[in-house]
Amino acid sequence: MKENNSYDVVIVGAGPSGSSCAAFLATKGHSVLLLDKAVFPRDKTCGDGISGKSTRILKDLGLSKAVESQPHSIITGVAFSSPDGTMVEIPIPKGPDGKVSYGYCSRREVFDNVVFQNAKAKGAQVIENFTVTDLVMVDGKVTGIKGKTADGTEKTFNAKVVVGADGANSVVATKLGVREVKPEHWCAAIRAYYKNVKDCKQNIELHFVDGLIPGYFWIFPLDNGMANVGAGMVLKDMNSQGVNLKDATMKVITDNPKFKERFAGASLVGQWKGWNLPFGSNKWPVAGDGWILVGDAASLVDPFTGEGIGNALLSGKLAAETISQAIAAKDFSKNFLFAYEKELRKEVDPELKNSFRMQKLGSHKLLLNFFMHKAAKNAEVKEAIADTLLDSNSRKKFLDPLFYVRVLLS
Ligand SMILES: Cc1cc2nc3c(=O)[nH]c(=O)nc-3n(C[C@H](O)[C@H](O)[C@H](O)COP(=O)(O)OP(=O)(O)OC[C@H]3O[C@@H](n4cnc5c(N)ncnc54)[C@H](O)[C@@H]3O)c2cc1C
Structure with a gap:
């Protein structure tokens, strides 16, 4: 631990976005403090689907083998069904190199720990069980964070750049006054683990079913006979239709002719859990004087698929590149750090725009x-x-x- 509590970069949140950013920065030799209120391995409510974009950044992090050495399933296709029950199975197409492409399903308790341990191994200092409560500001610039350890001891850490990687309810984005909860751009989703769901193949399954439209019901096969089962709906539609997401999902499982047979011998493992997803169809500032936001804290979830891990890893990587240049230039102003926002928008905006339109069609x-x-x-x-x-x-x-x-x- 640094004696004067000062680092090049303090990263708030050690999920995929924060841990990827920490690993890329530490690899370049910068001093990084990675803070999380949880203790790893920790669970994160999710569908556990790790798709193509994620696998590309995992390669850059050198983590493909590490992920594959942990419990996971290989996904080679996607199955869709429409409200009238028509089902289509589609193999994931080969990549540009002609090789068979695939994704994974890996429980977040397992997956996130791999990404987190890598940040530590690359040289980031970490403090778990540390809850960030506020930002330190001097003349309108962010210069550090304040927070509490598990026993309630208050601490302040100083940084040239503070990275907000603290997820959908980001304290950093909230304190900066940029976070917005617009129901048409937020999604509510729930998931549970089931054992022995019948007829699971190597497909992730997205089902557009009555009672959950607009939105979908999913079954993602995991290792060991388990499946991640869940559903999500845009908050605005869920509220206007008065949908209780858990009741509607249980109705699909117990009453829908397509699924009741498949769940007849299945058993729930643990409990249903819910969380919100900030869709990238709503943009808020992600860089300013002494700060940068990544992952869900930057509102980057795909509004059609609900996928956010890929953009979390990607934004962590892009943020690390800009911050490293800022450290070399000794310039932590909004002007300099805005290069990250520009690059991020160039990378993700076209697909987020298309996905938002697809969501409407769906x-x-x-x-x-x-x-x-x-x-x-x-x-x-x-x-x-x-x-x-x-x-x-x-x-x-x-x-x-x-x-x-x-x-x-x-
Ligand atoms: C039900 C559901 C299903 C989903 N399914 C998928 C899917 O199948 N595939 C996919 O790609 N995406 C999915 N997503 C989206 C995905 O979970 C997120 O986009 C992704 O986790 C974002 O990563 P992150 O690192 O930005 O944030 P997170 O993974 O949320 O990590 C944030 C971290 O910050 C820490 N933290 C929070 N506040 C503080 C604080 N004040 N002080 C210190 N630490 C703090 C938390 O403990 C946490 O470890 C799903 C989301 C939900 C809700």
Whole structure:
């Protein structure tokens, strides 16, 4: 621990965004303090789906083998179903190198610990059981954080840059006054672990079912006969329809003809848990004088799939690059750190925009039925869906009117 409690960078939150940022910075030789209110390994309410974007950054972190050495399942395809029960199974397309692509399902208690331990191994100092409560500001610039250890001792740490990686309820983003909860851009989601759900393959399953539209019900197969089962809905729609997410999800499990058989011999392991997802369709500032936000604290979750781990890891990496340059230039001003915001927006905005439009299309029941019918028979529709799995920019295809004309005529 540094004697004067001063670091190049203090990172608040050691989830995927904070731990990836810490590892990239520590590797470059910067002094990094990584703080988390939890003690690892810790659980995080999630679907546990680790898709293509995540696997790319895991490679950059040198963590692919470490993730695969822990309990996980390999995902080679996606299964969709429409409200009328039409089901389509699509293998994840091969990557540009012609190699078979796949993702993982890995329980967050396991996955996040791998990313966290790596940050420690790369040289970041860590304090667990430490809750950040406030920012230290001097002349409008962030110069550190205040917080409490488990026994209530108050401590202050100083930094050239403070990184807010503290998730959807980010204290850092809240104290900076940038965090916004707009119900049309937030999603409520719940998940539970089940054992022995019948007929699980190596597919993640997204089901558009009555009672949960707009939104979806998922079954993600894990290792050891387990599955992550859950559902999510845009907060605004959930409130306006008066949906109780847990009741609606249990109804699917016990009453829906497609699922009641599959869950007949299954047993719940642990409890249902819920959490919120800040969608990237709403943008708030992510860089300022002496501060940067990453992951959910920067509102980067994909509004169509609900995937946030990929952008959490990516934003951690991009933030580390800008911060490292700022340290070299000895410039921690908003002007300098804004390079991160610019780069991040360039990387994620096009796909977030497409995903938001896809979310809107997914709220039309008839359209979902129509598409699933076509996809069951039409190679172009199947291919378009498959492309979106690897590259969310491919969702543009769904926004091209000519595509619909071709589908209609097919
Ligand atoms: C039900 C559900 C299902 C999801 N399914 C998927 C999925 O299948 N695939 C996918 O890619 N994404 C999924 N997501 C989204 C994904 O979970 C998040 O996008 C991702 O966890 C963001 O990572 P993060 O590092 O930004 O934040 P987090 O993982 O939330 O980590 C934040 C960390 O900050 C710590 N912290 C918080 N406050 C403080 C504080 N004051 N002081 C110190 N530490 C603090 C927390 O303890 C935590 O460790 C899902 C989300 C939900 C809710």
